[in-house]
Amino acid sequence: MTRKLLTGFAFAAVMSVFLPAGAGMPHGPALAAEGNAGDCEPARWSGRLAMGPGMGMMRRRGMGPGPMQGRGMMRGNVVRHRYVMMNGIPAPYAGKTNPLPATPENIEAGRKLFEENCVSCHGKGGRGDGEAGRELDPPPADITHVLGRPLDRDDFFFWTISEGGEKLKTDMPAFKDVLDEKRRWQLVLYLRNGLGR
Numbered sequence: 549m550t551r552k553l554l555t556g557f558a559f560a561a562v563m564s565v566f567l568p569a570g571a572g573m574p575h576g577p578a579l580a581a582e583g584n585a586g587d588c589e590p591a592r593w594s595g596r597l598a599m600g601p602g603m604g605m606m607r608r609r610g611m612g613p614g615p616m617q618g619r620g621m622m623r624g625n626v627v628r629h630r631y632v633m634m635n636g637i638p639a640p641y642a643g644k645t646n647p648l649p650a651t652p653e654n655i656e657a658g659r660k661l662f663e664e665n666c667v668s669c670h671g672k673g674g675r676g677d678g679e680a681g682r683e684l685d686p687p688p689a690d691i692t693h694v695l696g697r698p699l700d701r702d703d704f705f706f707w708t709i710s711e712g713g714e715k716l717k718t719d720m721p722a723f724k725d726v727l728d729e730k731r732r733w734q735l736v737l738y739l740r741n742g743l744g745r
Contacts, residue, residue, distance in 0.1 A: 641707035648733045658738025674743045705736040
Protein backbone atom coordinates (compact mmCIF):
# COMPACT_ATOMS: atom_id res chain seq x y z
CA MET A 549 0.00 0.00 0.00
CA THR A 550 2.79 2.45 0.93
CA ARG A 551 4.58 1.77 -2.34
CA LYS A 552 1.41 2.52 -4.37
CA LEU A 553 0.88 5.73 -2.42
CA LEU A 554 4.47 6.89 -3.00
CA THR A 555 4.21 6.01 -6.70
CA GLY A 556 1.01 8.07 -6.95
CA PHE A 557 2.64 11.09 -5.30
CA ALA A 558 5.69 10.80 -7.56
CA PHE A 559 3.47 10.63 -10.66
CA ALA A 560 1.48 13.66 -9.52
CA ALA A 561 4.67 15.63 -8.88
CA VAL A 562 6.10 14.80 -12.31
CA MET A 563 2.82 15.62 -14.09
CA SER A 564 2.55 18.97 -12.30
CA VAL A 565 5.83 19.96 -13.95
CA PHE A 566 4.93 18.84 -17.48
CA LEU A 567 1.26 19.80 -17.74
CA PRO A 568 0.08 23.39 -18.24
CA ALA A 569 -1.11 25.02 -15.04
CA GLY A 570 -4.34 23.44 -13.92
CA ALA A 571 -4.66 21.09 -16.92
CA GLY A 572 -7.07 18.29 -16.13
CA MET A 573 -7.82 19.74 -12.71
CA PRO A 574 -11.17 21.14 -11.60
CA HIS A 575 -11.40 24.91 -11.69
CA GLY A 576 -13.00 26.70 -8.76
CA PRO A 577 -15.16 29.81 -8.68
CA ALA A 578 -12.15 32.00 -7.82
CA LEU A 579 -10.57 31.05 -11.15
CA ALA A 580 -13.76 31.60 -13.10
CA ALA A 581 -13.76 35.20 -11.88
CA GLU A 582 -10.38 35.76 -13.55
CA GLY A 583 -11.76 35.05 -17.01
CA ASN A 584 -12.49 31.85 -18.89
CA ALA A 585 -11.31 29.30 -16.34
CA GLY A 586 -10.79 26.61 -18.97
CA ASP A 587 -8.24 28.58 -20.98
CA CYS A 588 -4.50 28.21 -20.50
CA GLU A 589 -3.73 31.87 -20.93
CA PRO A 590 -0.82 33.91 -19.63
CA ALA A 591 -2.97 35.57 -16.97
CA ARG A 592 -3.24 32.20 -15.28
CA TRP A 593 0.54 31.69 -15.40
CA SER A 594 1.44 34.38 -12.94
CA GLY A 595 2.66 33.56 -9.47
CA ARG A 596 -0.98 33.11 -8.45
CA LEU A 597 -1.29 29.76 -10.20
CA ALA A 598 1.96 28.66 -11.80
CA MET A 599 1.87 25.07 -10.52
CA GLY A 600 -1.90 24.47 -10.66
CA PRO A 601 -4.62 24.75 -8.04
CA GLY A 602 -3.63 23.67 -4.57
CA MET A 603 0.04 23.01 -5.30
CA GLY A 604 1.24 25.81 -3.00
CA MET A 605 4.52 26.28 -4.83
CA MET A 606 4.08 29.89 -5.76
CA ARG A 607 1.65 32.38 -4.25
CA ARG A 608 -1.85 32.75 -2.87
CA ARG A 609 -3.08 29.22 -3.42
CA GLY A 610 -2.97 25.90 -1.70
CA MET A 611 -0.53 25.41 1.13
CA GLY A 612 0.76 28.95 1.30
CA PRO A 613 3.76 30.87 0.06
CA GLY A 614 6.21 28.02 -0.36
CA PRO A 615 9.91 28.33 -1.21
CA MET A 616 9.47 30.10 -4.56
CA GLN A 617 7.28 33.03 -3.47
CA GLY A 618 8.67 36.00 -5.30
CA ARG A 619 12.17 35.98 -3.84
CA GLY A 620 12.93 32.30 -3.16
CA MET A 621 14.57 29.79 -5.49
CA MET A 622 13.05 31.49 -8.53
CA ARG A 623 13.05 35.17 -7.66
CA GLY A 624 10.53 37.42 -9.27
CA ASN A 625 8.03 36.59 -11.89
CA VAL A 626 8.24 33.62 -14.22
CA VAL A 627 5.29 34.54 -16.46
CA ARG A 628 7.44 35.37 -19.51
CA HIS A 629 9.72 32.38 -19.02
CA ARG A 630 6.74 30.04 -18.89
CA TYR A 631 5.17 31.70 -21.95
CA VAL A 632 8.35 31.20 -24.01
CA MET A 633 8.75 27.61 -22.85
CA MET A 634 5.17 26.88 -24.01
CA ASN A 635 5.03 29.04 -27.17
CA GLY A 636 8.50 30.23 -28.17
CA ILE A 637 9.49 33.80 -28.97
CA PRO A 638 6.77 35.51 -31.06
CA ALA A 639 7.38 35.48 -34.82
CA PRO A 640 8.26 39.14 -35.35
CA TYR A 641 11.13 38.79 -32.85
CA ALA A 642 12.20 35.14 -33.07
CA GLY A 643 15.77 34.75 -34.26
CA LYS A 644 16.65 38.46 -34.20
CA THR A 645 20.27 39.18 -33.36
CA ASN A 646 21.75 42.39 -32.11
CA PRO A 647 23.14 44.44 -35.02
CA LEU A 648 25.28 46.56 -32.67
CA PRO A 649 28.77 45.55 -31.61
CA ALA A 650 29.36 45.03 -27.88
CA THR A 651 31.65 48.07 -27.60
CA PRO A 652 32.23 49.80 -24.25
CA GLU A 653 30.32 52.82 -25.64
CA ASN A 654 27.22 50.80 -26.57
CA ILE A 655 27.23 48.90 -23.26
CA GLU A 656 27.60 52.17 -21.31
CA ALA A 657 24.72 53.69 -23.28
CA GLY A 658 22.66 50.61 -22.38
CA ARG A 659 23.59 50.99 -18.71
CA LYS A 660 22.33 54.58 -18.72
CA LEU A 661 19.08 53.48 -20.39
CA PHE A 662 18.68 50.74 -17.78
CA GLU A 663 19.11 53.25 -14.96
CA GLU A 664 16.62 55.67 -16.54
CA ASN A 665 13.95 53.13 -17.50
CA CYS A 666 14.34 49.86 -15.59
CA VAL A 667 15.94 50.29 -12.17
CA SER A 668 12.78 51.60 -10.51
CA CYS A 669 11.13 48.17 -10.88
CA HIS A 670 13.95 45.70 -11.58
CA GLY A 671 16.44 47.24 -9.15
CA LYS A 672 20.03 48.34 -9.79
CA GLY A 673 21.23 44.74 -9.96
CA GLY A 674 18.28 43.56 -12.09
CA ARG A 675 16.91 41.21 -9.42
CA GLY A 676 13.33 42.48 -9.53
CA ASP A 677 13.71 44.29 -6.22
CA GLY A 678 13.27 47.92 -7.26
CA GLU A 679 11.27 50.28 -5.08
CA ALA A 680 8.45 50.79 -7.63
CA GLY A 681 8.11 47.04 -8.24
CA ARG A 682 7.55 45.98 -4.64
CA GLU A 683 3.77 46.18 -4.83
CA LEU A 684 3.36 44.71 -8.32
CA ASP A 685 1.63 41.36 -8.78
CA PRO A 686 3.19 39.51 -10.41
CA PRO A 687 6.46 41.05 -9.27
CA PRO A 688 9.09 42.31 -11.74
CA ALA A 689 11.26 39.59 -13.24
CA ASP A 690 14.69 38.80 -11.86
CA ILE A 691 16.69 39.47 -15.02
CA THR A 692 19.80 37.87 -13.52
CA HIS A 693 17.95 34.55 -13.37
CA VAL A 694 17.92 34.47 -17.19
CA LEU A 695 21.60 35.35 -17.68
CA GLY A 696 23.75 32.39 -18.66
CA ARG A 697 20.67 30.23 -19.31
CA PRO A 698 18.91 29.22 -22.55
CA LEU A 699 16.77 32.39 -22.68
CA ASP A 700 19.84 34.63 -22.45
CA ARG A 701 19.38 35.55 -26.11
CA ASP A 702 19.09 38.73 -28.13
CA ASP A 703 15.61 37.93 -29.42
CA PHE A 704 14.23 37.19 -25.92
CA PHE A 705 15.46 40.46 -24.44
CA PHE A 706 14.56 42.55 -27.51
CA TRP A 707 11.00 41.14 -27.50
CA THR A 708 10.67 41.68 -23.74
CA ILE A 709 11.82 45.29 -23.92
CA SER A 710 9.84 46.10 -27.06
CA GLU A 711 6.49 44.57 -26.16
CA GLY A 712 6.49 44.79 -22.37
CA GLY A 713 3.99 42.71 -20.44
CA GLU A 714 0.52 43.80 -21.52
CA LYS A 715 -0.25 40.57 -23.40
CA LEU A 716 1.17 38.57 -20.48
CA LYS A 717 -0.89 40.51 -17.93
CA THR A 718 2.13 42.03 -16.19
CA ASP A 719 2.82 45.70 -15.51
CA MET A 720 6.00 46.00 -17.58
CA PRO A 721 5.55 48.83 -20.10
CA ALA A 722 6.32 48.39 -23.78
CA PHE A 723 9.30 50.43 -24.93
CA LYS A 724 8.94 50.07 -28.72
CA ASP A 725 7.24 53.47 -28.89
CA VAL A 726 9.46 55.07 -26.23
CA LEU A 727 12.98 53.96 -27.25
CA ASP A 728 14.11 53.71 -30.84
CA GLU A 729 15.49 50.40 -32.09
CA LYS A 730 19.12 51.37 -31.56
CA ARG A 731 18.54 52.26 -27.91
CA ARG A 732 16.60 49.02 -27.30
CA TRP A 733 19.53 47.07 -28.75
CA GLN A 734 21.95 49.03 -26.52
CA LEU A 735 19.82 48.03 -23.56
CA VAL A 736 20.05 44.38 -24.68
CA LEU A 737 23.84 44.73 -24.89
CA TYR A 738 23.97 46.02 -21.32
CA LEU A 739 21.72 43.25 -20.00
CA ARG A 740 23.79 40.53 -21.68
CA ASN A 741 27.28 42.04 -21.24
CA GLY A 742 27.20 44.50 -18.36
CA LEU A 743 24.49 43.66 -15.82
CA GLY A 744 26.01 41.91 -12.84
CA ARG A 745 29.55 42.02 -14.25
